[in-house]
Amino acid sequence: MTLFVRASSVRAYAAVMRGLGADPAPFLRRYHIAPKAFEDDDALVDLRAVNLLLEASSAETGCGDLGLRIAETLDFGFLGALGVVIQNAATAAEAFQIASQYMFVHSQGLKLTMNPHSPLVEGAVEMVFDILLPGHPPQRQNIDMCLGTAHFLAKALLGAPYDLKLVTLPHTPIAPLSRYRRFFGAPVIASQERASLHGPVTAFGAELRGANPALRRITEDYLARHFRVPGDGVSPRVRLALRRVLGTPQASMEGIAAMLAIHPRTLHRRLEAEGTGFEAIKETLRQELALQYLRETNVPLGQISGLLGFPEQSAFSRSCRRWFDETPSAIRKKTGRAHPTRVEG
Known part of the structure; x- marks a missing residue:
C-alpha cells in the first residue's frame, strides 16, 4: 500500500537544495515528484518517494544534516488546520494528544506516541516518532526532519518550560553528533531503539498562553467532520x-x-x-x-x-x-x- 504525506512538510526542500548549490529538479524527476506539489500545502506526495528523495539528496550533496536544515524552516503553518488546533489547546499535554490523534491528517505513515515515563531520563516524558514504511528503508533524513520539526514546534509552543533533556536517534547520523547537540540544545544518543525527544513532565502539564478556546473548538470540529x-x-x-x-x-x-x-x-x-x-x-x-x-x-x-x-x-x-x-x-x-x-x- 502506498502511504502519502502532505507536501507542506518538504516545501522548503528546493530552497535548501539551491542553498547547497544543487539543482533540485533532477532529484524530483528521479523520484517522480512534481515540483508544483510544493506549491500546494494540501497536495499529497508518496511518503516512500520523499524518503528516497531526502536520502539521495543528502548522499549526493554531502549534506548529512539535510533533514535538520529543512526542519529549521518549518512552523505550525505546515500542519494546516491541525496546527491551529494544537496551538490553541489548553495545555501542552492536550496539544500532544491532539497531534497524536490527528497525525493521520498529515500522513498515515507517521505515528506519534507518548511514554509518560522516560526509560532514560528521570522525571521526563518520552515523545516517540515512527515512520511506518514497509521494509524499513533508510530514513535518516526523514527521521531527523521529524524530530527537528517537533523540537522547534515544542519550543514555540512551550517556551522556557520545554527544557529538552535528551534526544535519541534510531540510526548512526552522517553529520557529527556535535551538529545535533547544537541543533537540539541537549545531549543526543545515536543508534538507539527509537527516535524520541525526552522533556520534563512539568512542561507537559503547563497551561498554554494565548490559546483561543473558541478557535480551537471550531477548527477541531472541522477536523472531526472532514478527517x-x-x-x-x-x-x-x-x-x-x-x-x-x-x-x-x-x-x-x-x-x-x-x-x-x-x-x-x-x-x-x-x-x-x-x-x-x-x-x-x-x-x-x-x-x-x-x-x-x-x-x-x-x-x-x-x-x-x-x-x-x-x-x-x-x-x-x-x-x-x-x-x-x-x-x-x-x-x-x-x-x-x-x-x-x-x-x-
Whole structure:
C-alpha cells in the first residue's frame, strides 16, 4: 500500500537544495515528484518517494544534516488546520494528544506516541516518532526532519518550560553528533531503539498562553467532520481524497485505496457497509463541484470537464443533462457567467 504525506512538510526542500548549490529538479524527476506539489500545502506526495528523495539528496550533496536544515524552516503553518488546533489547546499535554490523534491528517505513515515515563531520563516524558514504511528503508533524513520539526514546534509552543533533556536517534547520523547537540540544545544518543525527544513532565502539564478556546473548538470540529479518525467511517475520507485528485488518473478505486492505505476490496466492503459505494461518492462529488464551477467561477466548460475527470466536454454535458436536466451553458447563463475567462488550475 502506498502511504502519502502532505507536501507542506518538504516545501522548503528546493530552497535548501539551491542553498547547497544543487539543482533540485533532477532529484524530483528521479523520484517522480512534481515540483508544483510544493506549491500546494494540501497536495499529497508518496511518503516512500520523499524518503528516497531526502536520502539521495543528502548522499549526493554531502549534506548529512539535510533533514535538520529543512526542519529549521518549518512552523505550525505546515500542519494546516491541525496546527491551529494544537496551538490553541489548553495545555501542552492536550496539544500532544491532539497531534497524536490527528497525525493521520498529515500522513498515515507517521505515528506519534507518548511514554509518560522516560526509560532514560528521570522525571521526563518520552515523545516517540515512527515512520511506518514497509521494509524499513533508510530514513535518516526523514527521521531527523521529524524530530527537528517537533523540537522547534515544542519550543514555540512551550517556551522556557520545554527544557529538552535528551534526544535519541534510531540510526548512526552522517553529520557529527556535535551538529545535533547544537541543533537540539541537549545531549543526543545515536543508534538507539527509537527516535524520541525526552522533556520534563512539568512542561507537559503547563497551561498554554494565548490559546483561543473558541478557535480551537471550531477548527477541531472541522477536523472531526472532514478527517475521520482511522477506524471510523471511511466514506468521508474517500470523498476528501477524491476531491484532491479528481481529474487525474489517481481518481479511481485503486488510486484512492492506495492513498488511504486500504486494499481496494477492503475499501469496497467498508463503503458497502456504510450504505454507499465508490462510484456513488464520485458521482455526488462531481455534481456538487459542477454546480460550484458553473455558478461561482468563470472556468471554461472544457476546463471544468477536465477538472471533473471527464474524457471530453460532451461527456460532461450529457452528465449535466442527466443530473440537472439542463446543459452546462444553461446553468451558467442563469448566473450571468456566460462569458468565461480561462483560469489556470
